[in-house]
Amino acid sequence: MPQTNPRWDIFCTVVDNFGDIGVTWRLARQLVAEHSVQVRLWVDDLRAFERLCPEIDIQLAQQWQQGVEVRQWPAEWLPVDAADVVIAAFACQLPAPYMDAMAARAQPPLWLNLDYLSAEDWVVGCHGLPSVKYRHVQKYFFFPGFRQDTGGLLRERGLLERRRKFQQDASAQREFLQGLGVDRAPGRQLISLFAYENAGLASWLDCLASDSTPSHMLVPEGRILGDVERWLGVEGLAAGDVHVRDGLTVQVLPFVRQDQYDLLLWSCDFNAVRGEDSFVRAQWAGRPLLWHIYRQDEDIHLDKLEAFLTLYTKGLTRPASEAISGLWRAWNAGVTMSDHWLATRKHSPELQQHAEAWCLEQALQDDLAAALVQFYVNWI
Template sequence: MPEMKTRWDIFCTVVDNFGDIGVTWRLARQLVTEHGLAVRLWVDDLRAFERLCPEIDIDAVQQWQHDVDVRQWPAEWQPTEAADVVIAAFACQLPSAYMDAMVEREKPPLWMNLDYLSAEDWVIGCHGLPSVKYKSVQKFFFFPGFQKGTGGLLRERGLLERRRQFQQDLQAQREFLQGMGIDPAPGAQLISLFAYENSGLASWLDAMAGDSTATHLLVPEGRILGDVERWLGVQGLAAGAVHVRDALTVQVLPFVRQDQYDRLLWCCDFNAVRGEDSFVRAQWAGRPFLWHIYRQEEDIHLDKLEAFLELYVKGLSAPAREAISGLWRAWNAGEKIADHWQLTRKHWPELEKHAEAWCQEQALQADLATALVQFYGNWI
């Protein structure tokens, strides 16, 4: 008889952005395609999911997408047999009836809390440790991370090879951009902007508009559009809109599926990203980038920002280190960043080389999906 596939349940609560579902959707697909697992992905907001996977039926209780069993997480939970491995993404609370089903299994499942990504030192000490217990079922901490002793980052098999081939193929890049209606002027630098609301944006747009180098700014639909509208003096910006001011062309893009967004990042010279999912994908793009971290109460997100910067800038010259760090700090404080941007531009070749080196360094670690599977293998 063929061996039964190990069954995994991933639970995702969509908070107020796309990072939660973005991460869990990538993870679920990779566990199926690369590790041959049977995965159910429980999601409480299929409308947010639809932005990443347009073929989703937002009314379906159960459906198959990319060989993942997608389930609507209902308000009224129905009796469901617990899986062999249970992942509560980002500390979401499992249904109490499901937790009882975990207890009722002859062999308790491996129960993990897949936590938020952080570069803070304490993560290494907590990764893989037991957390709370529910009756006979033990939960474990599982932390993605950038250093040895963590769970690593989401990275599909062959991703960097595909990226490298794409970046070396100018015709493939042109065709991709044309397919999205993007036609940058010859010699224009291409920048993507995906961010939360930011009062520092106007100064950056002023700097790009007044630059001697042309810039084509690609803005996927999202929360930053209001700030772009105010700077342009227009209302109702939507996908397809193109506005030119001096050396700056601003183009609004539709929200795209994840593989398209990856290629968009690969095409750009610089990427402004936000949250967790796009933050990781910008690093795999091997290009200089700017992170808008998700704001948390009492500014504890700034500790995470500093922890990442401390790791990321190692190996840079002191001037380049100060330039990129200053840009990131000002952007996340909502301050004017024009001067920081100009300073960063002075160190462009070094920052480009460093971005690729950082990418290759991170690729030496096991990817997150593989690390989860290995953790389960060690546990049993």
């Protein structure tokens, strides 16, 4: 590293409750822990942050959490010196006085727009390219991704080894689940469900309830609970509630911090996830998954969905590929899931093997934090 302990500023505006802050909080912690840099994380909504990090004091303008300096992004910006590396997460607009501070530095900072994750072909061509300038300060595009010549995915050092040990330790899994109040009965498939509102959920739950293989669905508190309530015919579901209908047990879990959510994903046989952060973590779990992508205007999110499916299903037999792709498309369209779920269940062994192979393949790339640090080293 050409400079000892370079200073990094990461700016995050909370758009979708937990996705943006989830990514930036993971990134900030990893930069501090593994790359010995100083990080200030500027967040405009500490209440959302508190769900991921309960130690946060939402009243404080400045505090330190796990080695990261957390700063409240104030409505009225107070002057601060610009850092050596400035990351605008997901195209958020930096405060005008801060941009002036960047331009006032003798050595301009490296200014990066950390963009949303996508498997689309054009990402490879745009990654690392110059973007706009502010005075003489140049901004660059930085794209996470699934291919070489992108920024890779967030992955902490030793993550897959910790996951492997946990998944091979039945007592560790049992202890973790019991800590959440979950008793896993032998022979039940365990499914996690973290999703946006979805009209297709009822048909999936109907199918699970009537399946000859019993299922136990774990639902962390979140936006999908309203659809679960309607299917169960109850109101006011809360953490700890358990309902059984035929072969399906539905259990509501508390919203857990990120490290516990990883363990939840590692414990389950199948994971339904949403957005970006949980989507990536489900891939590191090495288990079959179902992605509820964040909806965008004019359905452009569906292009991202198809681009990922094109990459992800390589190596699968045609029937298995059609089954999992059909399930994802139905889920994201909010239509009937039953036939697609039954087809997916038929190919469970192949999809399980493929999920692990995909995980290991992605781990061959540099992780996102390491790629960002290397980009800075090359730039400086």
